[in-house]
Amino acid sequence: MQATETTSVKPKKLKRERPNHTNYTATAILAVLAIFAILGPLYLTVVIALKDPSQMNNVLAWPSKINWSNFKDAWEMTDFPTKFLNTLFITVVNIVFTIITNSFVAYAITRYRSHSKLFNGLYYYLVSAMFIPFNVIMLPLVKQVSMFHMDNVFGITILYIIFGLPMNTFLYAGFVKQIPIALEEAAIMDGATPLQVFFKVVFPIMKPMHATVAILSFMWTWNDFLMPLVLLSNPKQQTLQLAQYVFQGQFSTNYNLAFASYMLVLAPVLLMYIFFQRYIIAGVTSGAVK
Amino acid sequence: MDTLRKRTKSKISPTLYIAVAPMIILFFVFHTIPFLRGVFYSFTDWPGYGAWHFVGLRNYLYMFSNSQIGDAYWFTFKFALVATILVNLISLALAVGLNSRIKFQNTMKALYFLPYMLGTLIVGFIFNFIFGTLIPQFGQALNIGWLSSNILGTDHAWIGILIVTIWQGLAFNTLIYLSGLQSISTEIYEAAELDGTTPWQKFWRITFPLIAPFFTINLVLSVKGYLMVFDQIMAMTSGGPGNSTTSISVLIYTQGFQGSQFAIQSANAVVLFIVVAAISLFQLRILNKREERLQ
Numbered sequence: 001m002q003a004t005e006t007t008s009v010k011p012k013k014l015k016r017e018r019p020n021h022t023n024y025t026a027t028a029i030l031a032v033l034a035i036f037a038i039l040g041p042l043y044l045t046v047v048i049a050l051k052d053p054s055q056m057n058n059v060l061a062w063p064s065k066i067n068w069s070n071f072k073d074a075w076e077m078t079d080f081p082t083k084f085l086n087t088l089f090i091t092v093v094n095i096v097f098t099i100i101t102n103s104f105v106a107y108a109i110t111r112y113r114s115h116s117k118l119f120n121g122l123y124y125y126l127v128s129a130m131f132i133p134f135n136v137i138m139l140p141l142v143k144q145v146s147m148f149h150m151d152n153v154f155g156i157t158i159l160y161i162i163f164g165l166p167m168n169t170f171l172y173a174g175f176v177k178q179i180p181i182a183l184e185e186a187a188i189m190d191g192a193t194p195l196q197v198f199f200k201v202v203f204p205i206m207k208p209m210h211a212t213v214a215i216l217s218f219m220w221t222w223n224d225f226l227m228p229l230v231l232l233s234n235p236k237q238q239t240l241q242l243a244q245y246v247f248q249g250q251f252s253t254n255y256n257l258a259f260a261s262y263m264l265v266l267a268p269v270l271l272m273y274i275f276f277q278r279y280i281i282a283g284v285t286s287g288a289v290k
Numbered sequence: 291m292d293t294l295r296k297r298t299k300s301k302i303s304p305t306l307y308i309a310v311a312p313m314i315i316l317f318f319v320f321h322t323i324p325f326l327r328g329v330f331y332s333f334t335d336w337p338g339y340g341a342w343h344f345v346g347l348r349n350y351l352y353m354f355s356n357s358q359i360g361d362a363y364w365f366t367f368k369f370a371l372v373a374t375i376l377v378n379l380i381s382l383a384l385a386v387g388l389n390s391r392i393k394f395q396n397t398m399k400a401l402y403f404l405p406y407m408l409g410t411l412i413v414g415f416i417f418n419f420i421f422g423t424l425i426p427q428f429g430q431a432l433n434i435g436w437l438s439s440n441i442l443g444t445d446h447a448w449i450g451i452l453i454v455t456i457w458q459g460l461a462f463n464t465l466i467y468l469s470g471l472q473s474i475s476t477e478i479y480e481a482a483e484l485d486g487t488t489p490w491q492k493f494w495r496i497t498f499p500l501i502a503p504f505f506t507i508n509l510v511l512s513v514k515g516y517l518m519v520f521d522q523i524m525a526m527t528s529g530g531p532g533n534s535t536t537s538i539s540v541l542i543y544t545q546g547f548q549g550s551q552f553a554i555q556s557a558n559a560v561v562l563f564i565v566v567a568a569i570s571l572f573q574l575r576i577l578n579k580r581e582e583r584l585q
Contacts, residue, residue: 223409
């Protein structure tokens with residue numbers, strides 16, 4: 001109230017001063033900082049990946065002759081295609097099944113927890129499981145996973161789908177509460193079964209939250225290192241991140257080869273970011289700020 | 291409508307129970323059972339294979355007397371505290387800058403968020419080169435002693451880990467603070483300006499209270515994440531030199547899997563869980579109190 005009253009007293013001064021006054025000092029500081037601190041290390045990575053060891057005297061200089069063979073060598077050495085397909089499989093299957101299964105569990109539990117002691121208990125069970133980080137259960141889990149012969153790409157994918165459940169239940173629960181129940185009631189009146197109500201009515205409404213969950217799941221599986229490290233020992237089953245660690249010894253001081261290999265792993269993510277940057281930022285924000 | 295609402299809600303179709311069951315059972319088998327087994331092993335002397343005996347609290351007592359485990363807790367707490375404070379201070383400053391009337395605002399925002407997209411392991415490897423080769427080269431060329439050696443090989447190795455963590459951690463926290471700042475209406479500031487508030491007062495009296503919920507989110511997530519620190523250490527120092535950068539998670543991994551301390555590290559994991567749960571619950575209580583106050 002006060003704000004609108006006072007602005008109406010002196011509208012002229014405010015209009016002239018405020019909206020078009022660019023803060024050039026802040027712009028300059030932020031731009032210089034971004035170029036050196038954020039783009040700097042990325043430039044370094046690209047430049048080193050494009051050189052051969054003899055061109056490393058002046059590390060930061062752009063190479064006089066671009067050496068593409070680093071990429072070819074890294075591709076062959078780390079068996080990039082296998083690792084890429086493993087990572088892609090884990091990422092895609094995890095996203096699809098996480099969205100379908102986790103959203104359903106979260107919906108059923110949230111919607112019916114006031115009428116079912118079991119669902120109410122499950123809600124608290126899952127949400128309290130968020131306090132148990134992977135690092136805490138990894139020792140016994142590894143024993144159990146090898147007992148079940150799940151120390152492979154399929155096994156780890158199932159584990160990702162399961163381990164995302166607490167966090168995703170929490171995310172979806174906040175969303176389900178906002179969906180008016182009248183829509184579901186109308187569908188039930190029309191004779192829809194509970195599963196039809198979910199998949200035909202609720203699931204499509206959840207789209208914004210699906211996007212958030214998909215982005216967070218993608219970031220998690222593509223960049224995860226610890227879970228592949230403890231679960232995937234067979235080279236044929238390894239992921240891209242794990243391969244970078246495994247080959248660290250073999251890259252040794254051949255930084256050109258190592259950085260070409262890193263570029264191959266970073267490139268898909270960077271490309272995605274360039275095209276979907278707006279959605280990724282929005283998705284990550286809504287995942288944290290509900 | 292009211293009777294319908296009661297009827298549809300109070301009678302839960304068995305289909306729902308059946309459809310929810312598989313995920314819950316899988317979660318119990320692969321998350322809760324390993325957790326309970328971990329607690330169980332922490333009271334035994336199981337080396338990870340073969341026979342075992344109950345040893346009571348021996349593993350827990352050992353933890354308190356073992357200097358390696360003590361060092362890991364000291365490093366992890368020190369690291370988590372300093373990283374949380376620095377990341378939140380710097381990202382708050384960055385967010386205030388990004389929220390001011392700057393040119394290319396969206397591009398800048400996208401640039402500052404970019405490190406979040408990159409895998410921590412690879413970021414660690416890149417900084418490994420920066421600390422190990424690039425900076426010493428500059429240091430030697432310019433004859434600056436303290437820049438001429440690899441910080442990761444010195445007593446200050448943890449600062450190298452800290453710098454990488456801050457570099458990457460800023461992205462997420464800045465984004466959250468920025469979305470908090472953007473939720474504040476400009477009218478409040480205009481009113482304050484007419485009342486003659488200084489920029490300093492404006493920030494502490496208006497901005498900060500209004501973004502307090504965002505501050506809590508960042509604090510909860512930062513502390514929890516940094517107490518788990520693992521990837522960047524494995525990429526840069528593997529816990530060294532000596533044990534100086536061995537975090538609790540690194541210790542559980544190296545001693546639990548490669549060493550013969552399966553049971554001892556199980557006890558370590560249980561203590562880590564208690565620490566993380568206690569800190570998270572404490573923070574959530576503050577969060578809830580604040581929500582109550584807002585209502």
